Amino acid sequence: MDLSYGEENESYRKDVREFLKVAWNPASVEKPAMKAYIAGFREKATGKGYLYRAIPREFGGSQQPVDVLKAQVIREEFARARAPMEVGGNGMNMVVPTLLERGTQEQKEQFIRKTMSGEYIWGQGYSEPGSGSDLASVRTKAVLDGDKWVINGQKIWTSQGMDATHMFMLARTEADAPKHAGITYLLLSLDHPGVTRQPIKQITGGATFCEFFFEDVTTPVAWQIGDRGDGWNVSKTTLKHERASIGSADMLGHQFAQLVKLAKETQRNGQPAIKDPLVRDALVRIEGWVLAHRYSSYRLFSHAAAGDPPPSVGLMMKLLLTEIGHDIALTAEDMIGDEAMLEPAPPGTRGRGPEKWLDQIMGSLGNSIAGGTTNIQRNIIGERGLGLPRDPAMGA
Amino acid sequence: MRFHLSEEQGAIQDAIRGTLADSLPSEKLHKLIDGEAEFDRESWDALMALGLGGLMLPEQYGGSDLGLLDAALSAEVGGEGAVSGPLIGQIATGLAIAESDDDDAKSAWLPKLATGDAVATLAFGRDWLPESWDVSAVGNRVSGSVRFVQAATMADVYLVGLAGGKLALVEAGEHVEVQPLESFDRTRRQSTVIFNSAPATLLSADSGRIFDVALILAAADALGGAQKALDMTVAYAKEREQFGQPIGQFQALKHQIAQMALEVEPARALVWYAAYAFDKGLDDARRAAAIANAHLSDRFVSIGRAAVAAHGGIGYTWEYDLSIWFRRSIYSRAYLGGPAVHRERAAQLANW
Structure with a gap:
């Protein structure tokens, strides 16, 4: 096993970083011109083969050969530079892949370019x-x-x-x-x-x-x-091209780091909550799950990079993410105590105290419904992952 | 970048799996748990013939010079097959000698540990952690009593934890007294071992590293055991019929089993990472070992209970195989220190 990306990809990383240094300088742009600046940046990045890699050139993409590692390097460097990636949303995630496969x-x-442009x-x-x-x-x-x-x-x-x-x-x-x-x-x-x-x-x-x-x-x-x-x-057509990423692991890692920060900043019995044995135990307990999720996403990523079919753990990632989110929410709720009785100000506004964790608490609840409820996920794991017999009432 | 097993690693696991299926089938496991033998020598010898004793040892002493990841993959299959015999002790003791600067000890023991001609076991003592070890050394003689020593009556050599967190090698003999204990896990018998001014070879190996190796191998063993209990449950749910259909078709049970899989499969990568971090000497290696061990200890017990519950009556019987892995899960959770102990260590290692 080897978690490094290898020499070729590290040199590619340098190229991406150089490009971003030159092409992405939002500080130099006035606010009214920002939209055009971002569009221009995306065009340049597409020209270099960094964006819209799955989309053929004739429809405005950069038509790159599948390379999961390079795609990950690009994501990491763009995130590092806080540069915009592709236009997101259902259009790019669902309509364009369907058009490419079945259109x-x-x-x-008629549709791809206009979806890419937003x-x-x-x-x-x-x-x-x-x-x-x-x-x-x-x-x-x-x-x-x-x-x-x-x-x-x-x-x-x-x-x-x-x-x-x-x-x-x-x-x-x-x-x-x-x-x-x-x-x-x-x-x-x-x-x-x-x-x-x-x-x-x-x-x-x-x-x-x-x-x-x-x-x-x-x-x-x-x-x-x-x-x-x-x-x-x-x-059921989905984007197969370079889909694997460790994005949700990074998101979860960030959430866990925030929880640790909360435990350090919360005072309990005259000392930081993180000194409380119960809190320490709860945190490491959650961390075991967070890391199991992270390394499982490495595993899926590795299979994708090698062109191997995904292991069964791929069917479990959404449910895993949901359940860890719940654990984090409950632990945070314990930690913020009475502050959980306050309505949080909207995200992005000033003056948000510990009650802002209620956003995560509700978000984790949404996770158990969106994109296939938790019980549907359990059906999928049981039937597709473990080969348990289907309920005939549920049809084909 | 590669974070999945090579074909070769899969083939090694399959070879061990096959060897255990042949040499330690269900009937023999039951004979073992119903009998008085310390462990099943035939299956142990078969595993040693595959080279499991020398996986991490240098080639010059008959080892294969592989990393902890490969050893963990073997321990995982060992857990799956309810390996009897001190596999973790054999591997960890060999590594402790290999990582010490004592060429005589290496020549004396490593070839025999690699082939299995000598059986080695761990005698860490007190609360398992190196800082709690309390066998005392005066010169080259050690004295003290250690509980929960696996396969002690069959062991040729003990890796003993000394006060101050040092390690020593003690050969079985007249200065070593063995008092068998009843073991909850009858595939892994154990004893109290009393060292009465026993001649010892002091080892210079870093005991923290050796302890991490044991933790990771134990986590891998628990992973294999949890996988086995899950596999048995899935197979039973497909074959057992009630109300005119396989019970696995009922959503309530299907979901319980899906939850079991959710505990087992993602944990696999946690064990891999801990072994990988050890092999690469990464900064988070010790913490990864502690977290992996705590997590897998909990998962195995949780799966063991869920598996018995999913089976119903048959799962609660002595003669059904599940009893063996359920007992292993309870034993494993305590062995080398419970999950709460290792979680607290992980918290300390993070400077929380």
Whole structure:
């Protein structure tokens, strides 16, 4: 085993660092010019092969051969320089990979560049009030009318929904087919009079999701991705290119470091809480899990770098992250004591005291739902990881 | 960058797994736990014939000059197969001699430890940690009493922890008295060993390093044991039927088993890292050993309990194999110091 990146990648790191030194100097830019400066920087970085590596040149990407280690070096150096990486969001993470795998040439030309530039912002139209974990039961209906699909129904839990210009949607198009086989993957513009949207106020008090209502909303048949009725399979297309990273391990490591800091700064019985044997024990207990998660992500990363299939621990990372987040939350809650009775000021504002941990406490709760609930994760581990028999009621 | 096992490492694990399956099958394990023998000599000899005694020893003494990672991978399979015999003691004692500057001791013991012609065991004493060791030395003679010495009646040589945190080698003989104790883990019998002014060879090896080796090997053994208990549970859940279907199809049990897997599989990389950090001499090596040992001790007990619960009645019987690993889990948790002890050490090592 060897956790170093090797000489070739360290020399590549130097190149990236040199580039950033020259190309990324936000301090020299006036605020109104910042947006254009960032766009220009991204263009230069793409020219060097640092960004949009999975996207072919003809659609504006840098079309680099798969190299998990170089991708990691780039992420590390950009983070170090606090330089912007690719435009994020559902568009880049979900729509573009799906287009690259399943889209037509026309669709790729039409959507990829505008998604990369941030002109098109994509909302996800998957969940419905009656279709959460049982996603394949979606009821939002699309009916063919000439060269258009006519959509009626409701979608929910769309992140960035208020800003979204477009949506990628799972719609029921074959009323008589088995549930997984009756779905089509559609793209649509949200600039249509039949679309209404409203924010969903969350338990946090914030509103980062929307619900959408569709009344005779149309989208061209040419915007359908993959075959009619094959939408369930299309939706499973994910970005395989250089996906492995240790990003969530770094995030968790940071959270744990914050917890240690809290224990050092909190006074208990006239001394820092971190001197309390119970607190010390709780912290190292959590650290065992944090490190197990970190080194497991190294392991997954290593498999990806070698081009080997991922080990079963890959199925466990999301649940692991969720559970560790809960442990950190509970320990922090103990530590902040009465301050947990205060409503925290919004993130990024001044005057946030220890009660700011309530944000992490609620965030860790959100983790147990978003992207497949904890119980769905346990099904996946049990069935795909351990080969336990499926519940027939849950279908294929 | 590589953080997964090589094909060769996988092949070595498979070879050990096969050897243990052949030489220490379930029937023999039951014979061992129901009998009086200190350990199963045949399977021990088979493991020694594979070279497990000399994994970390220099080639000139018949070893393979490999690192702690390879030794840990072997200990893991040992835990999976409920290895009987002081594998951790054999490896740690060999390394303690190899890391001391005493060529006579090396020539005298290392070839025999590498082949298994000599059996070595740990006699650390008191509260396990080097700073608590209390066997006293006067010149080259040592005196004192040490509890929980594995395979003591069969051992040819003891690695003894001395007051002041030093290590010494004591050969079995008339100045060494062995008083067997009942062991909760019947695959690893133990005794109190009393050294009565016994002739000793003082070793210059860093006892902290040797203790770390033992901690990491014990963590690997616990990992293997936890994996075994999980595997048995998964197999049982697929085959046992109630209410007309395999019990593993019921979501309640499926989720419990998924939680078990969540305890075992991510912990694997924690053990690898601790061994890797030791081999590379990284700054966090000692802390990694303490955390890995504490974490795996807890995981093994937790898995042992969950496995028995998932099995139902059969899991609570003596004759079902799970009883062997459940008992190993309880024993392992205390061996070399409980998790709370090592977590406190980790806190101290972080200057908290």
